[in-house]
Amino acid sequence: MTAxxxxxxxxxxxxxxxxxxxxxxxxxxxxxxxxxxTSVKSxxxxxxxxxxxxxxxxxxxxxxxxxxxDISFGRFFLNSAMVSLLTVVGNAVSCLLAxxxxxxxxxxLRKVWFIVMIGTLLLPGHVLIVPQYxxxxxxxxxxxxWPYLPLLIPHFLATEAFFxxxxxxxxxxxxxxxxxxxxxxxxxxxGVFRHVILPLSRxxxxxxxxxxxxxxxxxxFRQLVFLSTLEDYTxxxxxxxxxxxxxxxxxxxxxxxxxxxxxxxxxxxxxxxxMLVEGINxxxxxx
Amino acid sequence: xxxxxxxxxxxxxxxxxxxxTRRGAGRAxxxxxxxxxxxxxxxxxxxxxxxxLPMLLSLWLSFTDYDILTPLSEVRWVGLANYERMFxxxxxxxxxxxxxxxxxxxxxxxxxxxxxxxxxxxxxxxRGVGLFRGxxxxxxxxxxxxxxxxxxxxxxxxxxxxxxxxxxxxVEGLPWVSDPDWALQTLMVLAIWQFGAPMVIFxxxxxxxxxxxxxxxxxxxxxxxxxxxxxxxxMLSPVIFFNLVLETIHGFxxxxxxxxxxxxxxxxxxxxxxxxxxxxxxxxxxxxxxxASAMAWVFLLAIALVTAVFFxxxxxxxxxxxxxxx
Numbered sequence: 001m002t003a004x005x006x007x008x009x010x011x012x013x014x015x016x017x018x019x020x021x022x023x024x025x026x027x028x029x030x031x032x033x034x035x036x037x038t039s040v041k042s043x044x045x046x047x048x049x050x051x052x053x054x055x056x057x058x059x060x061x062x063x064x065x066x067x068x069x070d071i072s073f074g075r076f077f078l079n080s081a082m083v084s085l086l087t088v089v090g091n092a093v094s095c096l097l098a099x100x101x102x103x104x105x106x107x108x109l110r111k112v113w114f115i116v117m118i119g120t121l122l123l124p125g126h127v128l129i130v131p132q133y134x135x136x137x138x139x140x141x142x143x144x145x146w147p148y149l150p151l152l153i154p155h156f157l158a159t160e161a162f163f164x165x166x167x168x169x170x171x172x173x174x175x176x177x178x179x180x181x182x183x184x185x186x187x188x189x190x191g192v193f194r195h196v197i198l199p200l201s202r203x204x205x206x207x208x209x210x211x212x213x214x215x216x217x218x219x220x221f222r223q224l225v226f227l228s229t230l231e232d233y234t235x236x237x238x239x240x241x242x243x244x245x246x247x248x249x250x251x252x253x254x255x256x257x258x259x260x261x262x263x264x265x266x267x268x269x270x271x272x273x274x275m276l277v278e279g280i281n282x283x284x285x286x287x
Numbered sequence: 288x289x290x291x292x293x294x295x296x297x298x299x300x301x302x303x304x305x306x307x308t309r310r311g312a313g314r315a316x317x318x319x320x321x322x323x324x325x326x327x328x329x330x331x332x333x334x335x336x337x338x339x340l341p342m343l344l345s346l347w348l349s350f351t352d353y354d355i356l357t358p359l360s361e362v363r364w365v366g367l368a369n370y371e372r373m374f375x376x377x378x379x380x381x382x383x384x385x386x387x388x389x390x391x392x393x394x395x396x397x398x399x400x401x402x403x404x405x406x407x408x409x410x411x412x413x414r415g416v417g418l419f420r421g422x423x424x425x426x427x428x429x430x431x432x433x434x435x436x437x438x439x440x441x442x443x444x445x446x447x448x449x450x451x452x453x454x455x456x457x458v459e460g461l462p463w464v465s466d467p468d469w470a471l472q473t474l475m476v477l478a479i480w481q482f483g484a485p486m487v488i489f490x491x492x493x494x495x496x497x498x499x500x501x502x503x504x505x506x507x508x509x510x511x512x513x514x515x516x517x518x519x520x521x522m523l524s525p526v527i528f529f530n531l532v533l534e535t536i537h538g539f540x541x542x543x544x545x546x547x548x549x550x551x552x553x554x555x556x557x558x559x560x561x562x563x564x565x566x567x568x569x570x571x572x573x574x575x576x577x578x579a580s581a582m583a584w585v586f587l588l589a590i591a592l593v594t595a596v597f598f599x600x601x602x603x604x605x606x607x608x609x610x611x612x613x
Contacts (some may be wrong), residue, residue: 014413017408018415020408021405021408021409021419024405024423025419025422025423028422028423028425028426028480029422029425030448031435031438031439031442031448031480032425032426032429034438034442034448035435035438038441047446051451094329094330094333095330097326097327097329097330098326098327098329098330100326101322101323101324101325101326101327101330102327105319105322105323105326106319106320106323107319107320107321107322107323107324107327108320108323110323113327113330113331116334117330120334120338122536122590122594123338123587124536124539124540124586124587124590125540126540126542126563126566126567126583126586127342127345127583127584127586127587128337128338128341128342128345128583129566129567129570129583130345130348130566130570130576130579130580130583131340131341131342131344131345131348131580132337132341133355133570133571134344134348134353134355134359134576135336135340135341135344137355138359153337154333154337156329157329157330157332157333157336157337158329158330158333159330159333159334159337159338164330183317188317188318188322189317189318189319189322189323189326190322193326214428217432218429218431218432218433220432220433220542220543220546221542221543221563221567224546224567225567225571235433236432236433236434236543237433239433239434239437240433240546240547240550240551242437243437243547243550244550251441254437255437255438255441257434258433258434258435258437258438259434261432261433261434262429262432262434262435265428265429265432266425266429268428269421269425269428273421274417274421276424276428277420277421277424277487
């Protein structure tokens with residue numbers, strides 16, 4: 001019955017739908033707005049005013065959080081940015097090379113390697129962390145002069161199978177006639193890669209770069225395991241130091257630094273919203 | 288090009304039977320065989336050094352009492368002792384298994400239900416869909432971070448935002464995150480909050496459902512619920528399957544939020560001791576890396592088993608509209 005009446009009056013139904021959606025948006029966004037509001041509340045207000053917004057705006061938490069530890073939070077941001085950007089480079093280069101081979105070239109055992117690659121897609125990183133730690137440590141790379149190598153080396157060796165898969169899928173959409181034409185002009189596989197595949201793969205490279213950045217920026221597990229001195233800490237690891245000092249006075253600065261840490265991801269979201277939403281999640285569905 | 292190859296053979300690599308000579312010769316001159324391995328070499332080195340070798344090392348370690356302090360050469364072989372201890376002598380291991388299973392069994396279906404529900408609300412094209420979709424997706428980008436876990440824990444504190452919301456209705460809340468009966472539930476809510484990623488996948492799937500099916504069902508007198516049951520669900524079953532596999536495996540691996548909530552202990556009273564957290568504590572806090580390796584292997588086998596179960600039961604309920612007979 002209700003469906004029938006609703007169909008006769010589509011305006012009503014649309015309004016109801018909109019109302020429900022707005023209610024869900026409110027619930028979904030509440031934690032984020034509350035985080036932002038709390039980060040600019042004074043110490044007294046954090047305890048007494050649990051509302052969304054502060055009665056008077058105090059940016060002091062940001063100053064305090066920035067200098068809360070012996071080392072400025074700026075250092076942690078630099079560390080995180082460096083690890084994330086180098087991961088972007090590693091993933092983009094190594095995964096593109098592997099994807100070109102697996103998706104475009106014909107060679108012995110190609111199918112076997114492709115299946116192995118698909119198999120590593122579902123391999124949880126937690127399973128490998130202990131032996132990887134032992135191996136990198138025996139090579140003197142854990143806590144060495146530059147302790148980020150264990151975090152970065154895997155990404156320069158295309159171990160993030162998801163991106164390899166994404167790029168293989170993307171390359172299937174590049175017309176083979178282009179390869180053939182280049183071959184007729186005398187191009188080698190390297191020439192085809194350089195002049196056909198590389199320029200046409202830019203969209204897949206951009207998607208890979210953005211998601212590599214966001215995932216590495218947010219990643220915690222590996223950074224927690226491999227970084228052990230304060231000055232080497234990345235943002236997520238440094239943030240957990242706030243939890244150790246659970247006193248109420250740390251909440252404001254902790255929230256301020258949490259907000260800052262999410263800022264790059266949020267900016268990416270604003271800039272590439274459409275691509276982020278559509279690009280990555282549905283890539284696994286095609287083919 | 289098509290002239291030299293048999294029909295239906297164009298995309299074969301052709302290990303079966305003799306290749307058409309001209310193509311074969313062309314390929315040899317083109318040098319694909321070598322180039323393939325040149326381009327593949329970083330991945331191959333990674334596969335061997337970063338994946339395969341560590342897996343084998345960890346298998347071996349799981350039969351030893353290795354801690355990081357004694358050199359590898361002096362490691363003692365202990366046979367199945369680690370596995371025995373895990374299954375019979377370490378109650379907190381079973382506790383971790385229970386916590387992880389509970390988390391996945393409750394949070395994953397609810398998350399997918401939320402994702403599907405909102406996707407259905409957003410399905411028809413109208414102005415503003417893009418905005419809503421973006422806003423719902425945002426938590427999936429931010430939710431896995433330490434920062435958001437910190438916010439979450441504070442929100443469900445005794446004097447957090449959630450309790451002040453309850454107070455509006457005169458309900459006095461609990462200190463949810465420090466209550467062993469409720470701590471895991473707050474983590475589940477955090478997981479469900481990130482329903483945006485599967486929602487986007489559902490939306491893509493819904494777009495593929497032919498409108499004619501709904502029209503035909505409506506002509507036959509099917510109401511909204513019946514159309515959902517008889518058209519949407521079966522047509523969407525491959526996407527539901529995809530999301531279910533992905534989210535379950537993802538759910539098993541929850542670490543960050545549990546670590547932040549419990550400050551790395553799995554507390555209160557082991558109530559948030561997710562499997563990966565237990566593994567981390569054994570390997571990197573207690574330095575029992577042999578024991579942690581055994582745990583990692585059981586975890587790997589469990590995930591493989593769950594995936595296999597999904598795929599073997601999938602054919603009973605996943606409906607592929609175009610691939611059934613071919």
